[in-house]
Amino acid sequence: MKSYKEMLERTLLTEEEIQRRVEELGKEITEKFKNDDTPVIIIGILRGCTLFMSDLLREIDLPLEIDYMAVSSYGDSSKSSGVVRIDKDLEEDIEGKNVLIVEDIIDTGLTLDYLDRVLKNRGAKRIYNVCLLDKEERREIDILIDFKGFTIPNEFVIGYGMDYAQKGRNLPYIAVVKRSVYE
Ligand code: IMP
Ligand code: MG
Numbered sequence: 001m002k003s004y005k006e007m008l009e010r011t012l013l014t015e016e017e018i019q020r021r022v023e024e025l026g027k028e029i030t031e032k033f034k035n036d037d038t039p040v041i042i043i044g045i046l047r048g049c050t051l052f053m054s055d056l057l058r059e060i061d062l063p064l065e066i067d068y069m070a071v072s073s074y075g076d077s078s079k080s081s082g083v084v085r086i087d088k089d090l091e092e093d094i095e096g097k098n099v100l101i102v103e104d105i106i107d108t109g110l111t112l113d114y115l116d117r118v119l120k121n122r123g124a125k126r127i128y129n130v131c132l133l134d135k136e137e138r139r140e141i142d143i144l145i146d147f148k149g150f151t152i153p154n155e156f157v158i159g160y161g162m163d164y165a166q167k168g169r170n171l172p173y174i175a176v177v178k179r180s181v182y183e
Contacts, residue, residue, distance in 0.1 A: 038097065042067075094122050106134050107139075130146060
């Protein structure tokens, strides 16, 4: 593969559209927590969160801690296995803190549901989530999304941190992968 063009059907969200929405999400999050003395820790879910998280953090005007977790449920295919495993755990203690989970995309909801239960067990005061994309149609478990960027159709997307078989994370925009690539 010499260029991403070969695997892409169309652009779904441009760099400008993403940046504008991320700015708004940062403001919403700042408003939500600014009058609360509870410490805030932002937890990025690797590796899809990386670009979103780095842009979002700059738009949140609050003192906060950051940490990362890596979980897998997908392997290299485009279908969820429904099994979630922790590949890299947190380094910080979350007890008594307001936790904000940063996810690139919510699909079946299984990953977020699992993380919610794990982090609650560790004594977080409250757990919130922010996700850039929501593939609503695919939901298998009811999930409450606190801060959402965009609702998108049921298509496989890459870019802005998200991958297909580990490719596409460095695209600055979000694009739909051709069905012929993964079917
Ligand atoms: P869920 O557990 O089914 O909600 O899956 C969530 C995870 O699957 C996301 O954090 C992504 O890593 C991955 N995922 C789901 N849909 C896509 C997609 O269209 N492109 C890239 N990754 C996806
Ligand atoms: Mg992910």
